[in-house]
Amino acid sequence: MTNTQTVRGSYPKLHLLVAFLAVAGLADSIYLTITHLTGENIACLASSGCSEVLSSRYATVGSIPLAAFGVVGYFVAFSLAILAAFGYSHAMILLRFWVAGMLATTLWLLYVQAFLLHAFCTYCLLSATLTVFISAIVTVVYFVERRHQITAAAPPAVQS
Amino acid sequence: MRRSLPFVIIVAVLLLGLGGGLMLFKRKQQQQPSETSPIIPIVETTPEPSVAPPELPNATLATETQETTVATETPVTATTPEPIHIRGGAKAAVTLEEYGDFQCAPCGRLYPVLKAAEHDYGDRLRVVFRHMPLQRHEHAPLAARAAEAAGLQGRFWEMHDLLFENSTRWTKGIDTVGPDAPHSRRQDSNILAMDLEVRDVFFRYAEILKLDVERFKRDLDSEAVRARVESDHERGAGLGIDRTPTLYINGHHYAFASTVTSEALHAAIDAALSGKMTEPSGSASPAPTSAGSK
Numbered sequence: 001m002t003n004t005q006t007v008r009g010s011y012p013k014l015h016l017l018v019a020f021l022a023v024a025g026l027a028d029s030i031y032l033t034i035t036h037l038t039g040e041n042i043a044c045l046a047s048s049g050c051s052e053v054l055s056s057r058y059a060t061v062g063s064i065p066l067a068a069f070g071v072v073g074y075f076v077a078f079s080l081a082i083l084a085a086f087g088y089s090h091a092m093i094l095l096r097f098w099v100a101g102m103l104a105t106t107l108w109l110l111y112v113q114a115f116l117l118h119a120f121c122t123y124c125l126l127s128a129t130l131t132v133f134i135s136a137i138v139t140v141v142y143f144v145e146r147r148h149q150i151t152a153a154a155p156p157a158v159q160s
Numbered sequence: 161m162r163r164s165l166p167f168v169i170i171v172a173v174l175l176l177g178l179g180g181g182l183m184l185f186k187r188k189q190q191q192q193p194s195e196t197s198p199i200i201p202i203v204e205t206t207p208e209p210s211v212a213p214p215e216l217p218n219a220t221l222a223t224e225t226q227e228t229t230v231a232t233e234t235p236v237t238a239t240t241p242e243p244i245h246i247r248g249g250a251k252a253a254v255t256l257e258e259y260g261d262f263q264c265a266p267c268g269r270l271y272p273v274l275k276a277a278e279h280d281y282g283d284r285l286r287v288v289f290r291h292m293p294l295q296r297h298e299h300a301p302l303a304a305r306a307a308e309a310a311g312l313q314g315r316f317w318e319m320h321d322l323l324f325e326n327s328t329r330w331t332k333g334i335d336t337v338g339p340d341a342p343h344s345r346r347q348d349s350n351i352l353a354m355d356l357e358v359r360d361v362f363f364r365y366a367e368i369l370k371l372d373v374e375r376f377k378r379d380l381d382s383e384a385v386r387a388r389v390e391s392d393h394e395r396g397a398g399l400g401i402d403r404t405p406t407l408y409i410n411g412h413h414y415a416f417a418s419t420v421t422s423e424a425l426h427a428a429i430d431a432a433l434s435g436k437m438t439e440p441s442g443s444a445s446p447a448p449t450s451a452g453s454k
Contacts, residue, residue: 043264044294044403088166
């Protein structure tokens, strides 16, 4: 193993959980992207109340649906989580920054739905929930790892 | 093997995502409404104008009404609703059929785009409006009936315009109309008005349009008006329409790309005008003969 990889302290179970949640987010984002491509987002669907949110000007960046960015976001998060679970320490660090960006975007979108659009979309809320859980797990991993590092770096107690 | 395993998993998920997305895309495309809407009425048999529209109190509304190409007008003594609502050139080369819901925000956003197209194409375009009130829009059926009740007094399109122009107001029980109407704090709320409040707003609209309000109140809940709305809805359901707005241009389903822009709609109408979009083969199917158009 090189110095960029370490199996010890990779928290495989927690990172696999992050990967699992990211796959769920990926599926959600793919669904929303497909509905955009088939024109459902700019119509009122008989079966869904998301049109107010997904047809708003906040739902696209230029001509690219925001959901497509979600697909990329979740896929990268999944990939980094898998690599981290297998001991790639650099992936673990990158994952923290990536998830922080996703959480910031999620909070902004929740603000838009609550205060600018006065409407919520179930699929968007599902995505927000997944991102919040992923962020929570990554934060827990960060603090647990930090605690271990402090413990490991501390000088042995002097016996009197 | 262990070193390559994470990459194998990542590639596998990538392929699954792409494959699943592609399958979903194909499935969604199959669920789109019917590609053709067969019944486009022949309007050459429609009667000549019988009455002129009255002066409207609201300057904005009156201006918009004058812009409309008036082909025919339903007599104000009508006891049954028009079988079909048509606005535009009686012999227009392009027919645009909309399945709409007055409470649907995207329909409200399409409204000015359609209005601009009507203005730009004049006699070369006629617009057909079909009711498709969605079940989850609690006031949409009432709004559709309000338009029909106004239609019984020859003012279907005026009520249609009022409802779309003020859809963010009447759904909240606010009865002011027009672009210069004062902003109401209630508009910012996410809470819809009660049914009785919305009815009151529609009675106010009937007054604005100088309708016989007592008759309008009776017609709003009449069986004939309910049946008229239901017949459009059944027609739409029969075509597999599950969303609003759904447009057909010369009987061909017009699939929105990502947004409904004037440019995109104009391009589609231009294509229809240049003959690239012909009438579907089923267009000769039964058509109402007494179609009133305006």
